[in-house]
Amino acid sequence: xxxxxxxxxxxxxxxxFMFETRAVSDVAKVVDARAKTPxxxxxxxxxxxxxxxxxxxxxxxxxxxxxxxxxxxxxxxxAENGWKAxxxxxxxxxxxxxxxxxGLWRYPDRRLAIAVVLFFAAMWLAHLPYIxxxxxxxxxxxxxxxxxxxxxxxxxxx
Numbered sequence: 001x002x003x004x005x006x007x008x009x010x011x012x013x014x015x016x017f018m019f020e021t022r023a024v025s026d027v028a029k030v031v032d033a034r035a036k037t038p039x040x041x042x043x044x045x046x047x048x049x050x051x052x053x054x055x056x057x058x059x060x061x062x063x064x065x066x067x068x069x070x071x072x073x074x075x076x077x078x079a080e081n082g083w084k085a086x087x088x089x090x091x092x093x094x095x096x097x098x099x100x101x102x103g104l105w106r107y108p109d110r111r112l113a114i115a116v117v118l119f120f121a122a123m124w125l126a127h128l129p130y131i132x133x134x135x136x137x138x139x140x141x142x143x144x145x146x147x148x149x150x151x152x153x154x155x156x157x158x
Contacts, residue, residue, distance in 0.1 A: 001063045004070070004077075004131055012079035049129070064128060071124050071132035072097075089134070096145050103148030106155065116144055 003019055006012040027048070035044040053060040074093035075086045107113045123140045130136065 001066060001131070004066075007078050009079050067128055067130075067132055068124070071127055071137055073134070076134060093134075096142065096149055099149035099152045100145030101148075103150070103152035103155075104145075106152065107148065116148070119144070 003012065003015045006015060031041050031044045031048070035041040074097060075090040078086060081089075104113050104116060120141050123137075127136055
């Protein structure tokens with residue numbers, strides 16, 4: 001979570017690389033030494049995660065809130081993209097969110113609309129163990145938002 005908050009590109013790139021290549025690899029070696037089967041490794045990863053939560057519950061709670069917000073963040077990460085890309089992503093995503101919500105709200109089949117909202121919530125919550133980024137959200141939620149946004153735009157045009 002601390003890496004995600006970095007805004008300097010060089011520092012972000014270096015710290016991300018260290019985390020992905022060294023930190024995760026070191027923990028994976030510990031997990032592999034303690035657990036020999038896929039199920040046992042899964043339990044060991046979960047145990048380590050819960051140990052982190054128990055060690056600092058306040059930080060875990062705040063990190064969870066940040067990750068909940070990050071999933072729906074409508075702009076690209078500033079340390080990975082220039083201001084032009086960030087501005088375009090903000091404009092496109094806000095339009096998608098606004099018109100998608102309008103289309104979903106106005107959709108006549110309430111059961112389907114509720115099912116889509118529940119799907120969004122499930123995908124949102126499923127990504128809590130990870131550092132959510134736009135690339136994790138886009139393939140799951142944005143196609144449905146595009147469908148409902150197009151309905152809202154078509155109705156507006158009429």
